[in-house]
Amino acid sequence: xxxxxxxxxxxxxxxxxxxxxxxxxxxxxLILPWLASPLWIRIATEVLMWAGLAQSxxxxxxxTGYLCFGHGAFFGLGSYVTGLMMVKLGWxxxxxxxxxxxxxxxxxxxxxxxxxxxxxxYFAIATWAFGEMVRQIAxxxxxxxxxxxxxxxxxxNLRYFYYVMLAVTGLTYLTTYFLLERARFGxxxxxxxxxxxxxxxVGVDTVSIKMKAFALSAFFPGVLGGIYAYWVxxxxxxxxxxxxxxxFMVVMAFLGGIGSLWGPFLGAVVVQLVQRILWLFWxxxxxxxxxxxxxxxxxxxxxxxxxxxxxxxxxxxPREAVSQLRKTFKW
Amino acid sequence: MILQSNDLVKSFxxxxxxxxxxxxxxKGTVFGIIGPNGSGKTTFxxxxxxxxxxxxxxxxxxxxxxxxLHPHRIAELxxxxxxxxxxxxxxMTVLENVMVSTFIRASSLKESRKMAWEILELxxxxxxxxxxxxxxxxxxxxxxxLARALGTKPSLLLLDEVMAGLTPxxxxxxxxxxxxxRTRELTLIVVEHIMDVILSLCDRIAVLDYGQKIAEDIPDQxxxxxxxxxxxxxxxxxARN
Numbered sequence: 001x002x003x004x005x006x007x008x009x010x011x012x013x014x015x016x017x018x019x020x021x022x023x024x025x026x027x028x029x030l031i032l033p034w035l036a037s038p039l040w041i042r043i044a045t046e047v048l049m050w051a052g053l054a055q056s057x058x059x060x061x062x063x064t065g066y067l068c069f070g071h072g073a074f075f076g077l078g079s080y081v082t083g084l085m086m087v088k089l090g091w092x093x094x095x096x097x098x099x100x101x102x103x104x105x106x107x108x109x110x111x112x113x114x115x116x117x118x119x120x121x122y123f124a125i126a127t128w129a130f131g132e133m134v135r136q137i138a139x140x141x142x143x144x145x146x147x148x149x150x151x152x153x154x155x156x157n158l159r160y161f162y163y164v165m166l167a168v169t170g171l172t173y174l175t176t177y178f179l180l181e182r183a184r185f186g187x188x189x190x191x192x193x194x195x196x197x198x199x200x201x202v203g204v205d206t207v208s209i210k211m212k213a214f215a216l217s218a219f220f221p222g223v224l225g226g227i228y229a230y231w232v233x234x235x236x237x238x239x240x241x242x243x244x245x246x247x248f249m250v251v252m253a254f255l256g257g258i259g260s261l262w263g264p265f266l267g268a269v270v271v272q273l274v275q276r277i278l279w280l281f282w283x284x285x286x287x288x289x290x291x292x293x294x295x296x297x298x299x300x301x302x303x304x305x306x307x308x309x310x311x312x313x314x315x316x317x318p319r320e321a322v323s324q325l326r327k328t329f330k331w
Numbered sequence: 332m333i334l335q336s337n338d339l340v341k342s343f344x345x346x347x348x349x350x351x352x353x354x355x356x357x358k359g360t361v362f363g364i365i366g367p368n369g370s371g372k373t374t375f376x377x378x379x380x381x382x383x384x385x386x387x388x389x390x391x392x393x394x395x396x397x398x399x400l401h402p403h404r405i406a407e408l409x410x411x412x413x414x415x416x417x418x419x420x421x422x423m424t425v426l427e428n429v430m431v432s433t434f435i436r437a438s439s440l441k442e443s444r445k446m447a448w449e450i451l452e453l454x455x456x457x458x459x460x461x462x463x464x465x466x467x468x469x470x471x472x473x474x475x476x477l478a479r480a481l482g483t484k485p486s487l488l489l490l491d492e493v494m495a496g497l498t499p500x501x502x503x504x505x506x507x508x509x510x511x512x513r514t515r516e517l518t519l520i521v522v523e524h525i526m527d528v529i530l531s532l533c534d535r536i537a538v539l540d541y542g543q544k545i546a547e548d549i550p551d552q553x554x555x556x557x558x559x560x561x562x563x564x565x566x567x568x569x570a571r572n
Contacts, residue, residue: 184434184443187423191431194420201380201414202432203406203483259422 029166033159041158045165045231047272052169052224053245054252054264055176059217061250062258063180064210065193066116067124070131072245074104074218078225079240080138083150086230088143097168097226104222105215112214116207119196128246135241149236152229161231168227172220173261179216181261189213193259251292255299257306266307333358333487333518334379339388341378341542348374349385350542356487361509361519363533363550365526367562371542372522373415376489380412381405392487407435411485415492417472419464425475426451426460432482447482454478454508470501477508487518494525506532530554538562 029048033041053075060068078100085096115126138144145151180186188209191199200206229235248271256267271292278288303310334356341349349371356362364372377383379390381402389398397405406412420428429447430440437443451457454474459467464475473493480488490509494502506528513519523529529536530550537547540562546553553559 182440184440187427187431188434190423190427191420194422195418197382197402198414198418198420198479199431200402201382201406201412202479203403203435204431205401205403207401 033162038158041162043273043276045158045162046276047269048162048165048169049224049228050248050252050272051265051268052165052172053221053249054256054268055169055172056217056220056224057246057249058253058258058260058264059176059180059189060214061217062253062260062263063186063189063193064213066210066214067120067250068127068214068217069124069246069250070111070127070129070134071217071221071249072241072243073131073134074108074221075225075228075245076134076138076237076241077104077107078222079229079235080144080150080225081222082226083152083229083235084143086152087150093226093230096230097223100226101219101223104218104225108214108218109211112211116210116214128243131241131243131246135237138237138241145236147237149234149239150229152233152235154233155230161227164227165224165231168220168223173265175216175220176261185209185212190259251296255296255306257308260306260308263306263308266311270307332356333393334520335391336375336379337389337391339375339378339390340386341374341383342386348542349378351388352539352542352544354537354544354547356518356520357535358518359513359515360534361513361521361532363529363536364520364522364539365524365529365536365553366539370539370562372539373491374542375539376412376491376520376522379405379489380410403435406483406485409484409486410489411480411483411487412489413476413480413491413493415495417469417476419472419475419479421464424461424463425456425467425471425478428464428475429478429482432479433484436482436484450478450481453481453511469496473497473505474508481512486516487520488512490519490521490523492522492524494523494528502528526554 032044036044053071057068057071060066060071078097081100081103082093082096085091085099086093111127111130115123115130118126139147180189188199188204191202191204192206192210196206225240229240232239252267252271253264254267255271256265257263274291275288278291279285299306332355334354336352336354339349339352340347352371352375354362354375364375366372374383378385379392381397381400381404384399389396391397392405392408392410395408397408397410400408420431423431426444426447429450430443433443433446433450437446448457448460451460454477456471456474456478459471464472467475473496477490477493480490493509494505497505502525509519509521509532519532521529521532523532530553533550535547536550536553538545538553538556538559540558545558545562546556548556
């Protein structure tokens, strides 16, 4: 009660303060490659990629409430499409990325048409099976190089990939902000998540809205997959189509807080950094999975709204923060 | 005449929920539907607003055949509906709930917000506009259910037991509210178990039993109808009287 009362009386935060953290984040992101060592540029690029992937999963999984377990397939599709276009057709990287995104969206529409009628675990299982199917196809086809994978032309410029990744991930967040947080489309998605029949009853064309959401959420992994392929120069079915890819998107979104703009970002930063730091100290291993698994259990049990839910009540203006501290420590 | 159902049939497996039902509702009236549990009242609503497609027969709304259309299309055409058990968008605010339903009538988010506030004022929920639905009472959820249906600016509103679960004083307030909605532009079809409510609200009442219409008349005549007494109170009671 006391908390609510204090919230109601809180002075509105001036917009300058609201945008300061965002501006700071942007500046840090822009100058980072000129300060960090190659190793850390690489890690930062990974973090950005995962932030984009987690957000795209969040569009269908968090905002719309359809837990997709086949999202890795869109990433893998993007990797292979960009790779094959560059290797077999000699097309430029940018065109490859665009095609990867569009094809991933197209595939989402084809897959979504039958599967978006299913709900809950059934949708999860159907999309998981779809992801597995794509992996098997990439393994047996000749054109993809089968289990041997695909070698791309090398272009070793860490900063270039960092900035490309930053641009696409930034676009993911901008799209989410303008289409989901600030437009009718987003409200419709939330309505579908909360009560699909009721949404349909008040005039939401649920079938078409769900398809659009799924197509949108598949576009970005397609593009990010393409960037990843050119960045690491060698891809094979397990590296770009493995089940772990999807799992990490889901885990990051949940840890950070699903259905929120900054949750997936936070989740991606935390999970990827923890994973990399553990890797730096203890080398190659799978023990980090145990730690992340335990962290997920803790999140689901104690903070179902994710880290962002935990922070929202703490993200106060400096003055509010001081008064909160005073109250806590009885100054 | 705003709504007409012609010889509607709908069965689920071996059970015929709606059995050759024909109803005609005049524009600007309040039409009541009563009947024992399982007599097909909610199924009828589901057939009218497109949740189910009838096995045979047709539904005409405002001179247009709407049989088999999707619920969102029917909402666009002007039929609103409330759920018997409130089905709000729980993790959204009261205002946002109503905003979603105004989307088919508004051209921008801003206009939606304005329309939603007006409707909340009408059903006297404007003081709860910014509250999460998870934190409002059952009575307010029922009001929200009504507000959300009104958000689609319907010309025909199907009210499915909006009074169920309310205390007597809340029922009184709800009756006043529904009376105030009644205009020449808005036709109401009311399903209700509480007889006082239905008798005081409706111009005409139809009685369903096992999916068939067993009577249709003005309220005063319905309470004395032999068939109705038999369906509600049983063979022996009706024979004794």
